[in-house]
Amino acid sequence: xxxxxxxxxxxxxxxxxxxxxxxxxxxxxxxxxxxxxxxxxxxxxxxxxxxxxxxxxxxxxxxxxxxxx
Amino acid sequence: xxxxxxxxxxxxxxxxxxxxxxxxxxxxxxxxxxxxxxxxxxxxxxxxxxxxxxxxxxxxxxxxxxxxxxxxxxxxxxxxxxxxxxxxxxxxxxxxxxxxxxxxxxxxxxxxxxxxxxxxxxxxxxxx
Numbered sequence: 001x002x003x004x005x006x007x008x009x010x011x012x013x014x015x016x017x018x019x020x021x022x023x024x025x026x027x028x029x030x031x032x033x034x035x036x037x038x039x040x041x042x043x044x045x046x047x048x049x050x051x052x053x054x055x056x057x058x059x060x061x062x063x064x065x066x067x068x069x
Numbered sequence: 070x071x072x073x074x075x076x077x078x079x080x081x082x083x084x085x086x087x088x089x090x091x092x093x094x095x096x097x098x099x100x101x102x103x104x105x106x107x108x109x110x111x112x113x114x115x116x117x118x119x120x121x122x123x124x125x126x127x128x129x130x131x132x133x134x135x136x137x138x139x140x141x142x143x144x145x146x147x148x149x150x151x152x153x154x155x156x157x158x159x160x161x162x163x164x165x166x167x168x169x170x171x172x173x174x175x176x177x178x179x180x181x182x183x184x185x186x187x188x189x190x191x192x193x194x195x196x197x
Binding site: 017018024030034035041054058 | 092114139160
């Protein structure tokens with residue numbers, strides 16, 4: 001919900017218009033992106049036997065995340 | 070330009086807020102803690118990714134000689150990973166189904182209103 005609101009604000013500043021369905025889908029994409037980032041970072045922390053997800057864990061999974069998106 | 074910058078900061082803050090909640094929920098689910106620094110990094114990355122999406126979408130729409138970014142353009146941005154593409158495909162089908170149902174609801178309501186109006190007219194004629 002919040003992501004969708006953000007989307008419409010951000011796309012407001014663009015020269016083309018965006019269909020409302022497209023806005024909803026982009027919000028989904030971003031949500032999946034964030035969830036993947038978090039889940040992969042958690043997995044990385046897990047594989048290193050850490051209870052706390054640190055920035056190093058996120059940095060390690062970032063390259064593949066960007067390639068997948 | 071200052072107004073644009075202020076708007077950008079507001080957006081970033083809003084993204085940070087939402088990302089924070091999403092990450093906390095996922096970490097809690099997996100019984101882990103997540104540092105604020107990590108959340109900030111994820112939020113920053115998400116914000117930049119949004120920019121990349123937006124640029125791609127505009128380019129796709131332009132390539133198709135359209136002025137409006139559509140669902141098809143969004144699907145294209147999901148092309149790199151099969152699972153992601155399938156997920157977005159499924160979501161777009163749900164949206165289309167939803168729109169269809171809304172359309173039919175509106176048609177029914179319009180038909181109902183029409184028959185009510187006609188009944189009312191009928192009664193008026195009788196009164197005359």
